[in-house]
Amino acid sequence: MAQGRGAAGGVRAVARRRQNVSHNRSFLLVVCCVLGQVGNFSISQLCLPARTITAVNGQLPGPTIEAREGDTVVVHLVNESPYHMTIHWHGIFQRGTPWSDGPAMVTQCPVKPGANYTYRFNVTDQEGTLWWHAHISFLRATVYGALVIRPRGGAEAYPFTKPHGEETVILGEWWNANVYDLQQLVFLTGDTTKAPHADAYTINGKPGDFYNCSNANQTYRFQVQSNETYLLRIINAALNTPMFFKVANHSFTVIGTDAAYTTPYETDVVVVFPGQTVDALMVAGATVGRYYMAVSPYDSAIPQGPPFSMTTGTAIVEYVGSAEETPQLPPRPEYTDTDTAFRFLSNLTALVLPGKPTVPLSVDTRMFVTVGLGVSDCQPKQLLCNTSGTTRPVFSSSMNNASFVLPEAVSMLQAHYANASAGVYTRDFLDQPPVTFDYTADASDNATLQYTTKSTKVKTLRYNETVEMVLQNTRLIAKESHPMHLHGFNFFVLAQGFGNYDQATATPQFNLVNPQERNTVAVPTGGWAVIRFVANNPGMWFMHCHFDAHLDLGLAMVFEVQDGPTAETSVPPPPLDLPQC
Numbered sequence: 001m002a003q004g005r006g007a008a009g010g011v012r013a014v015a016r017r018r019q020n021v022s023h024n025r026s027f028l029l030v031v032c033c034v035l036g037q038v039g040n041f042s043i044s045q046l047c048l049p050a051r052t053i054t055a056v057n058g059q060l061p062g063p064t065i066e067a068r069e070g071d072t073v074v075v076h077l078v079n080e081s082p083y084h085m086t087i088h089w090h091g092i093f094q095r096g097t098p099w100s101d102g103p104a105m106v107t108q109c110p111v112k113p114g115a116n117y118t119y120r121f122n123v124t125d126q127e128g129t130l131w132w133h134a135h136i137s138f139l140r141a142t143v144y145g146a147l148v149i150r151p152r153g154g155a156e157a158y159p160f161t162k163p164h165g166e167e168t169v170i171l172g173e174w175w176n177a178n179v180y181d182l183q184q185l186v187f188l189t190g191d192t193t194k195a196p197h198a199d200a201y202t203i204n205g206k207p208g209d210f211y212n213c214s215n216a217n218q219t220y221r222f223q224v225q226s227n228e229t230y231l232l233r234i235i236n237a238a239l240n241t242p243m244f245f246k247v248a249n250h251s252f253t254v255i256g257t258d259a260a261y262t263t264p265y266e267t268d269v270v271v272v273f274p275g276q277t278v279d280a281l282m283v284a285g286a287t288v289g290r291y292y293m294a295v296s297p298y299d300s301a302i303p304q305g306p307p308f309s310m311t312t313g314t315a316i317v318e319y320v321g322s323a324e325e326t327p328q329l330p331p332r333p334e335y336t337d338t339d340t341a342f343r344f345l346s347n348l349t350a351l352v353l354p355g356k357p358t359v360p361l362s363v364d365t366r367m368f369v370t371v372g373l374g375v376s377d378c379q380p381k382q383l384l385c386n387t388s389g390t391t392r393p394v395f396s397s398s399m400n401n402a403s404f405v406l407p408e409a410v411s412m413l414q415a416h417y418a419n420a421s422a423g424v425y426t427r428d429f430l431d432q433p434p435v436t437f438d439y440t441a442d443a444s445d446n447a448t449l450q451y452t453t454k455s456t457k458v459k460t461l462r463y464n465e466t467v468e469m470v471l472q473n474t475r476l477i478a479k480e481s482h483p484m485h486l487h488g489f490n491f492f493v494l495a496q497g498f499g500n501y502d503q504a505t506a507t508p509q510f511n512l513v514n515p516q517e518r519n520t521v522a523v524p525t526g527g528w529a530v531i532r533f534v535a536n537n538p539g540m541w542f543m544h545c546h547f548d549a550h551l552d553l554g555l556a557m558v559f560e561v562q563d564g565p566t567a568e569t570s571v572p573p574p575p576l577d578l579p580q581c
């Protein structure tokens with residue numbers, strides 16, 4: 001993989017590497033581009049004519065940012081694309097640096113075409129694999145890359161035997177259409193079927209051998225040495241597709257998720273939702289030969305909605321000394337195999353290490369939040385909305401029946417910092433659903449309950465309070481497993497299950513010993529998950545579904561975390577180069 005330094009000049013990367021010394025690591029990301037600018041990038045996929053895409057430093061995926069725990073990362077973002085841009089450092093806590101989190105209109109106004117912004121943050125108290133991506137429109141379809149955090153002592157200090165090699169494995173979706181235009185069309189019509197599904201699944205940007213195009217360049221290859229152990233850093237960067245991940249004739253030992261170590265977990269299939277990462281060891285212990293690494297979609301919707309692309313993205317794991325033979329293809333789970341998804345996702349536990357935060361046992365604020373789809377009225381800006389029917393025409397989504405819209409004039413963090421929330425957001429996000437109903441019953445799926453209205457609501461938290469949140473999926477429109485992502489924190493996943501949450505039966509199932517730590521939890525389809533986190537990070541923190549299709553429709557809310565008692569526990573002044581709207 002390429003290192004994270006840009007091709008252009010003026011970039012400094014501090015080279016000293018001593019244990020227990022933190023470093024400044026500098027990166028230049030140039031987002032580009034339509035015509036003739038630095039980093040202009042065109043690509044031919046699926047044997048179609050080459051086309052310019054929005055990409056970083058002329059690469060798909062973009063450069064990997066490598067750091068050690070405790071480092072300071074400085075990223076100069078230069079926007080040479082024709083679109084408004086922001087970058088989110090997915091999973092980074094951003095303690096003390098809320099202005100660097102990146103979601104457009106939540107923590108910053110976008111970086112305009114031709115403008116630039118410098119993101120600065122420390123990578124503290126987390127190790128493993130995270131990633132970065134555009135957090136505006138659907139542009140993260142091609143604007144993404146890995147963010148690897150090794151221990152201060154380097155790979156020698158892993159809490160597992162040091163592997164012989166490491167590979168970043170970024171799963172993505174490829175769209176033949178321009179994704180910015182698709183997002184505009186979906187928004188203007190309110191009709192998600194205008195962007196039904198991706199044209200291919202990719203591994204490290206390449207779709208592999210099972211699409212109607214035989215081009216040697218479209219398959220990624222991993223070279224392995226027989227009997228050596230590899231750390232696969234698997235990232236799901238797809239817009240809307242959860243993935244099953246397999247390698248023919250190989251199995252894995254999962255040792256981390258979302259940059260938090262797990263108890264080693266043996267499996268022959270990895271399940272990874274958009275926003276999530278899985279670190280897994282793989283021993284090259286098969287007969288010398290060639291094996292497909294394969295990703296296939298997990299479609300959790302019941303009843304099934306617009307079809308996923310029922311295809312398989314592949315790469316090749318190639319042993320040194322193997323012949324150019326046809327690789328073995330692993331059997332893939334059924335597209336609707338919820339049992340396999342749940343088995344993997346619910347069996348992971350944290351690796352308890354000294355000094356690591358443990359699950360808080362007392363709770364200050366309890367929330368019960370429904371998550372799901374619905375319908376809304378046409379909004380004034382939805383100029384292509386079909387108003388001729390009798391039913392509400394716009395697909396929508398909501399949390400506790402509030403369908404989230406971003407403000408337009410100023411970012412929420414700027415409004416918070418200036419004590420000027422009026423006209424930007426309101427503090428009335430509910431702790432409970434406004435209507436109690438049978439959340440997961442088919443009979444509940446009626447037009448009355450589906451209806452939801454647009455707003456910009458936050459839940460305000462005191463600094464340092466402990467929050468427990470039950471996320472309850474609904475059956476409105478469809479049951480579906482929504483990957484719920486929280487910015488600014490990791491949370492502990494205490495329990496998860498199917499049907500309506502029942503406190504009496506769920507509480508005894510809570511894992512209060514070694515629950516998995518995540519920044520994105522896939523709430524089971526037609527089910528629930530219970531999470532806990534400590535609000536020890538002042539700022540405005542987005543919580544949302546990591547399917548871009550659902551985020552765009554309003555499946556989101558924001559936590560407003562108040563300042564603590566000291567300057568270190570308060571939102572600092574905005575950086576001087578913070579973009580203005």
Ligand SMILES: *[C@@H]1O[C@H](CO)[C@@H](O)[C@H](O)[C@H]1NC(C)=O
Nearest residue numbers: 022070071072095096097122
């Ligand atoms: C980031 O780390 C550096 C070096 O340890 C430290 O001086 C600085 O205060 C940290 N910044 C924040 C916001 O915590």
Ligand SMILES: *[C@@H]1O[C@H](CO)[C@@H](O)[C@H](O)[C@H]1NC(C)=O
Nearest residue numbers: 076077078079114115116117
């Ligand atoms: C970033 O923007 C500032 C202000 O417009 C400009 O002075 C500077 O040259 C830009 N830097 C780069 C690397 O484009």
Ligand SMILES: *[C@@H]1O[C@H](CO)[C@@H](O)[C@H](O)[C@H]1NC(C)=O
Nearest residue numbers: 199210211212213310311312
């Ligand atoms: C390949 O082309 C065939 C025939 O045109 C079509 O039926 C099939 O769906 C295509 N497969 C993919 C993966 O696009």
Ligand SMILES: *[C@@H]1O[C@H](CO)[C@@H](O)[C@H](O)[C@H]1NC(C)=O
Nearest residue numbers: 044045047214215216217218
């Ligand atoms: C493969 O990629 C190389 C380098 O980008 C390019 O020169 C070559 O034309 C490509 N081959 C095909 C068949 O597209």
Ligand SMILES: *[C@@H]1O[C@H](CO)[C@@H](O)[C@H](O)[C@H]1NC(C)=O
Nearest residue numbers: 225226227228284285286288
């Ligand atoms: C790999 O290990 C197996 C079992 O220990 C052994 O039979 C084989 O010779 C080894 N292969 C190589 C290339 O060392």
Ligand SMILES: *[C@@H]1O[C@H](CO)[C@@H](O)[C@H](O)[C@H]1NC(C)=O
Nearest residue numbers: 248249286287328329330331
């Ligand atoms: C490898 O996997 C393929 C596909 O599942 C299977 O047909 C084959 O028997 C396996 N080979 C070995 C040596 O296990």
Ligand SMILES: *[C@@H]1O[C@H](CO)[C@@H](O)[C@H](O)[C@H]1NC(C)=O
Nearest residue numbers: 266339342343344346347348
């Ligand atoms: C994982 O979870 C399932 C329930 O989905 C359970 O039946 C199974 O025993 C668990 N353990 C392992 C190691 O998969």
Ligand SMILES: *[C@@H]1O[C@H](CO)[C@@H](O)[C@H](O)[C@H]1NC(C)=O
Nearest residue numbers: 385386387388389390391393
């Ligand atoms: C608009 O909705 C009506 C009623 O549902 C339908 O008959 C018509 O085909 C729709 N028009 C378009 C352009 O989708």
Ligand SMILES: *[C@@H]1O[C@H](CO)[C@@H](O)[C@H](O)[C@H]1NC(C)=O
Nearest residue numbers: 414415416417418419420563
């Ligand atoms: C916002 O209100 C707090 C508390 O009243 C005050 O300390 C702070 O100075 C105010 N900030 C601004 C920018 O007015």
Ligand SMILES: *[C@@H]1O[C@H](CO)[C@@H](O)[C@H](O)[C@H]1NC(C)=O
Nearest residue numbers: 437438443444445446448449
């Ligand atoms: C919609 O479903 C809810 C829950 O089942 C029910 O209470 C309500 O009466 C239904 N409304 C209509 C109009 O059917």
Ligand SMILES: *[C@@H]1O[C@H](CO)[C@@H](O)[C@H](O)[C@H]1NC(C)=O
Nearest residue numbers: 401434435448449450451452
């Ligand atoms: C959501 O709120 C709307 C508007 O108040 C109401 O009509 C609808 O029934 C509510 N749905 C749910 C599930 O609470």
Ligand SMILES: *[C@@H]1O[C@H](CO)[C@@H](O)[C@H](O)[C@H]1NC(C)=O
Nearest residue numbers: 463464534536564565566569
């Ligand atoms: C935050 O909570 C932790 C754990 O309860 C406590 O140790 C710490 O002192 C608190 N910090 C502040 C500033 O209140």
Ligand SMILES: [Cu+2]
Nearest residue numbers: 482545547550
């Ligand atoms: Cu969703």
